[in-house]
Amino acid sequence: MAERRGWAVPWRDVLITLLAFVLAFVVGAVLMVVSDAEVSSQFAYLFTAPSLALGASWDKVSSAYAALFAGSLGGIGPITETTAQAAPLICAGLGVGLAFRAGLFNIGAQGQAVVGAMVAAWIGFSWHLPPGLHLLVALAGGVLAGALWAGIAGVLKARAGAHEVIVTIMLNYVATGLLAFALTTTAFQRPGRTDPISPVVDWNATMPRLEGTRLHLGFLIALLAAAAVWFLMERTTSGFRVKAVGLNPDASRTAGMSVPSTTVLAMLLAGGLAGLAGVQAALGPTVAGTPTPLSAGLVGSIGFDAITVALLGRSRPVGTVLAGLLFGALHAGGLAMQSQAGTSAELTTVLQALIVLFVAAPALVTTVVPFLRARRASLTGTTPTTGGLSS
Amino acid sequence: MSTTIRPHAETPAGDQPVRLESREERTHRLSVGVLVLLVGVLLAVLTLSTSGTARFALSDVFDEVQLPTLSLPGLPVVVLCALLCLLAGAGFVVGRLSSRLRALAGTVAGVAFLLGFLTWAAAGRDLPFPVSNQLSGTLTLATPLVLGALCGVLCERAGVVNVSIEGQFLTAAFTSALVGSITGSIPLALLAAVAGGVAMAALLALFAIRYKVDQVVLGVVLNLLAVGLTGFVFDQLVQPAAGELNDAPLLTPVAVPGLSAIPLLGPVLFEQNALAYLAIASVLLVWFLVFRTSWGLRVRAVGEHPEAADTVGISVRGTRWSAVLVGGVFGGLGGAFFSLAATGSFTKEMTVGNGFIALAALIMGRWHPVWATVMALFFGFVTQMASQLQTLSTPVPSQFLLLLPYVATVVAVAGLIGRVRAPAADGVPYDKP
Numbered sequence: 001m002a003e004r005r006g007w008a009v010p011w012r013d014v015l016i017t018l019l020a021f022v023l024a025f026v027v028g029a030v031l032m033v034v035s036d037a038e039v040s041s042q043f044a045y046l047f048t049a050p051s052l053a054l055g056a057s058w059d060k061v062s063s064a065y066a067a068l069f070a071g072s073l074g075g076i077g078p079i080t081e082t083t084a085q086a087a088p089l090i091c092a093g094l095g096v097g098l099a100f101r102a103g104l105f106n107i108g109a110q111g112q113a114v115v116g117a118m119v120a121a122w123i124g125f126s127w128h129l130p131p132g133l134h135l136l137v138a139l140a141g142g143v144l145a146g147a148l149w150a151g152i153a154g155v156l157k158a159r160a161g162a163h164e165v166i167v168t169i170m171l172n173y174v175a176t177g178l179l180a181f182a183l184t185t186t187a188f189q190r191p192g193r194t195d196p197i198s199p200v201v202d203w204n205a206t207m208p209r210l211e212g213t214r215l216h217l218g219f220l221i222a223l224l225a226a227a228a229v230w231f232l233m234e235r236t237t238s239g240f241r242v243k244a245v246g247l248n249p250d251a252s253r254t255a256g257m258s259v260p261s262t263t264v265l266a267m268l269l270a271g272g273l274a275g276l277a278g279v280q281a282a283l284g285p286t287v288a289g290t291p292t293p294l295s296a297g298l299v300g301s302i303g304f305d306a307i308t309v310a311l312l313g314r315s316r317p318v319g320t321v322l323a324g325l326l327f328g329a330l331h332a333g334g335l336a337m338q339s340q341a342g343t344s345a346e347l348t349t350v351l352q353a354l355i356v357l358f359v360a361a362p363a364l365v366t367t368v369v370p371f372l373r374a375r376r377a378s379l380t381g382t383t384p385t386t387g388g389l390s391s
Numbered sequence: 392m393s394t395t396i397r398p399h400a401e402t403p404a405g406d407q408p409v410r411l412e413s414r415e416e417r418t419h420r421l422s423v424g425v426l427v428l429l430v431g432v433l434l435a436v437l438t439l440s441t442s443g444t445a446r447f448a449l450s451d452v453f454d455e456v457q458l459p460t461l462s463l464p465g466l467p468v469v470v471l472c473a474l475l476c477l478l479a480g481a482g483f484v485v486g487r488l489s490s491r492l493r494a495l496a497g498t499v500a501g502v503a504f505l506l507g508f509l510t511w512a513a514a515g516r517d518l519p520f521p522v523s524n525q526l527s528g529t530l531t532l533a534t535p536l537v538l539g540a541l542c543g544v545l546c547e548r549a550g551v552v553n554v555s556i557e558g559q560f561l562t563a564a565f566t567s568a569l570v571g572s573i574t575g576s577i578p579l580a581l582l583a584a585v586a587g588g589v590a591m592a593a594l595l596a597l598f599a600i601r602y603k604v605d606q607v608v609l610g611v612v613l614n615l616l617a618v619g620l621t622g623f624v625f626d627q628l629v630q631p632a633a634g635e636l637n638d639a640p641l642l643t644p645v646a647v648p649g650l651s652a653i654p655l656l657g658p659v660l661f662e663q664n665a666l667a668y669l670a671i672a673s674v675l676l677v678w679f680l681v682f683r684t685s686w687g688l689r690v691r692a693v694g695e696h697p698e699a700a701d702t703v704g705i706s707v708r709g710t711r712w713s714a715v716l717v718g719g720v721f722g723g724l725g726g727a728f729f730s731l732a733a734t735g736s737f738t739k740e741m742t743v744g745n746g747f748i749a750l751a752a753l754i755m756g757r758w759h760p761v762w763a764t765v766m767a768l769f770f771g772f773v774t775q776m777a778s779q780l781q782t783l784s785t786p787v788p789s790q791f792l793l794l795l796p797y798v799a800t801v802v803a804v805a806g807l808i809g810r811v812r813a814p815a816a817d818g819v820p821y822d823k824p
Contacts, residue, residue: 031620105607107747156801160422161415161810166751170797170804171746177797181790308615311608344626348737349619356612361602362765 071336146275554610588723
């Protein structure tokens, strides 16, 4: 894929991306209608009384999507919920994207986020430091933990040639298992409790937020992280090396770059960013004002969602921020849709997958949407790539 | 690939040419050696906490033919095993072993480690270590992994990276549970599983071959799609009527007449459910298909060098399509294990990452059906051993024992397997010039 020069807006890409969204929502609507026994039974009368079937379908689909929209963008509350959901996705997505650009498929963002959350939360509730410093130390601890966890995979890849996909998959399980074990020890378990849950993080280590909303420092940190990754990749030698190794390790080696140390560096950075996502989960305040205490499910599936965020964002910082916001909005809206319209929040998972799938296959979008077909000859590969993964 | 070539220290008597050892081989040999040494040291440390005799029960209480329970003196056995490991490790590090001796040393070290570790775990416990349980559990746990890895072998040998084994598993588990619940018939449920697996494989083929989407991207997305679709339909349709729609018949172990009466091996190999037999047969079938048929030759050709294959008149896209779809059959059967052999019902995300472990087995097995099966069995063995050791109440906390298979895989990949090479055109879409 050729680098775009300057700031020219690639209108065609934008159009295809928008159409991919529309297509995904259309497929989602069809799915809703088909899977609702009451609505789909009306289709028996489609030819005698079409208004029955179409009306019922319209009610079903519009109420679900209205709830989805209201839950993600309808007012200050929902919008800040979106930013809160998006912040960890952006951080972990940046990490996965950075590894992609080095030619590494980091499936381990989940495990890296888990150890990041573990260490950040532990510093948060068991150390007692002055305001400001406490948050900083907890944040640094979480990022470092994530970086080191990914570093294991990086070193094993660089030294022994161990396939990073296998190692990161396995480290995900190990991280989850370690968390489960830690929550049974006195260091982590809340005194007086028998279930695996930690104490509440100190106020000094909680990320400051806009009172009454879920907009907290974490979102700002995510944006700063995106800017930092952009600077690193586009303006520093290390970033150039990462990109070069991702594009062609043999040429990079010939040019005198050290492929092993670049691999380790990329994994350390990717893990640090994923660890930051874990920190967000551990220290970001909920609506009530205090962070959710550490438990087995605290990190959710951030690390796996981050892979799709990075793919949709084409491993670029700006794209990752936008994709993170989109998926954050889908997450926030999905919860509202489930509670208000009675439509399973799993629909947002389907939408998420379909959006990435359609964006990745521009040729499909142009086949489905007729008026783009005339210009098909000019179609260029806009497929997100993951770099040289097969090496 | 490396530029430095070091002369091998091996200078056998006679006029054999001096063998050269590439840097890659040397690194591999050293990492194996260090790993075996470390294992030896670990065993040596474990001798400090070994006491009493270790007992191994060779047969279940329910077996017809009762084999004696094997008793080994704990301390001497562990000490011996530790010494053997240290010796083998030293042999690897020094590098004065011929390749045949090296294979022997590796085998000795592996067996010694296993025996030493199990003896330590079983020494002085109230219960004997159940050997036959361990072996039959290994086969059961490995069944879906073997089938998933075979699915991957077929796809990737043809040059299509398949990260979506997990998605194929999940879809097949869902369709087989649904059809099994509605019809109450196991053959139909298995057919539905195959249909589910093939449908996901068709999506993979469509987007990878027709639309040339990056295949790693595609695999991740298809997994997500499978989670979303099965989860959504499950929530909307199946869950409200779970009694009728989520109550599939369960595959029960079938004893092969005659063979199942063989002591020790009989109950292990010949009292399994139908899917385990299918898995064993599938390994042979896939090996035959890939290495002994002209179709298999074509599949390997389009996976290694599609341009050359195209030049001699092989349809690259057609061959890839067929390989991916046939792979889907095995992926589907693997998925059926979760709903039909394990639980008899579907739960959301019930495959819990087994598809990824199958992928790992595939890579560790170097894209070879038999080696991938060995790796799947290895994983099943360690998983089963971890749960057996929990019942023996070893001093290791049970949460750590549950991590054993994953840690063992990382160690094996880093220390024993090393760098692996995928089919040359794996993941590269083919543009007909």
